Amino acid sequence: MTISQARKFALSELKFSPSPILDADVILKWILKCDQTFILFHSETELSELQKNIFCSSIEKRKTGLPVAYITGIKEFFGSDFEVDKNVLIPKPDTELLVENAVNFIEEKFHASSDCKILSVCDMCSGSGCVGISILKFIEEKKIIPKSLLPKIIFADISKKTLDIAKKNSLRLLSEFAFEKTVFVQSNLFENLGQSRNGLFDVIVSNPPYIPYSQTVELLKDGRSEPSLALCGDIDLNGNLTNFDDGLEIIRNLIFQSVDFLNPGGILILETGEYNAFQTKKIMEDSEFKDVKIYKDLEGQFRNVSGILA
Ligand SMILES: C[S@@+](CC[C@H](N)C(=O)[O-])C[C@H]1O[C@@H](n2cnc3c(N)ncnc32)[C@H](O)[C@@H]1O
Numbered sequence: 001m002t003i004s005q006a007r008k009f010a011l012s013e014l015k016f017s018p019s020p021i022l023d024a025d026v027i028l029k030w031i032l033k034c035d036q037t038f039i040l041f042h043s044e045t046e047l048s049e050l051q052k053n054i055f056c057s058s059i060e061k062r063k064t065g066l067p068v069a070y071i072t073g074i075k076e077f078f079g080s081d082f083e084v085d086k087n088v089l090i091p092k093p094d095t096e097l098l099v100e101n102a103v104n105f106i107e108e109k110f111h112a113s114s115d116c117k118i119l120s121v122c123d124m125c126s127g128s129g130c131v132g133i134s135i136l137k138f139i140e141e142k143k144i145i146p147k148s149l150l151p152k153i154i155f156a157d158i159s160k161k162t163l164d165i166a167k168k169n170s171l172r173l174l175s176e177f178a179f180e181k182t183v184f185v186q187s188n189l190f191e192n193l194g195q196s197r198n199g200l201f202d203v204i205v206s207n208p209p210y211i212p213y214s215q216t217v218e219l220l221k222d223g224r225s226e227p228s229l230a231l232c233g234d235i236d237l238n239g240n241l242t243n244f245d246d247g248l249e250i251i252r253n254l255i256f257q258s259v260d261f262l263n264p265g266g267i268l269i270l271e272t273g274e275y276n277a278f279q280t281k282k283i284m285e286d287s288e289f290k291d292v293k294i295y296k297d298l299e300g301q302f303r304n305v306s307g308i309l310a
Pocket residue numbers: 088089090091092095124125126127128129130131156157158159162187188189207208209210229230231250
């Protein structure tokens with residue numbers, strides 16, 4: 001089987017996929033350890049017997065609806081390859097907006113203040129760690145602030161398995177210096193982050209589960225195998241399903257608790273669904289947040305809501 005034949009095979013087999021050729025190319029790049037240029041300019045290269053078998057079994061898995069990232073174990077996000085498995089949500093391009101907004105705030109805060117101090121950042125509901133790791137990596141590599149002021153980042157997630165993956169990704173993707181700035185805490189929202197009336201963080205950034213229960217059930221029917229824990233937002237603090245079906249229960253609790261865990265002037269930046277961004281804005285305004293803003297993603301959908309703690 002040549003590269004060209006492999007791509008044609010994927011096209012004929014992956015009828016349900018919106019992007020069969022892209023799926024085939026990502027799998028081929030993973031198997032052949034090559035880049036897209038190689039795929040395009042070496043279409044007559046023969047796959048070895050082993051490579052062909054891996055390719056065909058990957059296509060079989062993809063036919064069940066399993067996302068390519070769970071087949072290859074890798075997903076690119078903000079320019080880095082993150083390791084993923086079925087315990088973590090696959091990082092989505094929309095979530096890059098959270099990284100941009102957090103980096104912008106940190107940069108502005110640094111330039112606005114003469115008595116620069118080391119900021120503290122919390123990546124709540126951290127999953128693969130893609131958000132916090134990308135913030136830290138970008139700030140260090142692009143020298144957004146002096147290295148000596150690189151923020152400390154606390155990764156918090158309710159799932160121990162996702163924290164293990166976030167830690168592995170941090171070790172692999174961050175410099176030794178930046179990795180020393182990371183802390184990993186298993187926690188139901190802020191439960192294990194220590195009570196503090198004076199606040200702990202300057203930035204809380206989060207892509208929490210925010211999909212209504214009914215939509216989560218529908219989404220999971222396509223065989224994507226992403227953890228329901230990472231998607232459904234209608235879960236209360238005791239882990240029970242609420243009756244609201246608005247995807248906002250985790251967001252409500254996260255906003256209420258953030259008030260106790262942010263320094264005054266600190267920012268909370270949340271990813272939301274386009275369908276619950278305005279309700280999220282209202283919850284923030286009804287709490288102690290001011291200057292509450294909604295941001296659109298590249299597709300023009302309402303995707304982030306941020307607010308400054310008064
Ligand atoms: C939408 S995923 C986001 C993962 C990652 N930050 C990303 O953007 O790809 C939500 C994450 O929240 C975690 N989670 C769910 N309920 C939680 C809770 N009550 N407290 C902390 N983390 C929670 C899940 O385990 C999952 O990793």
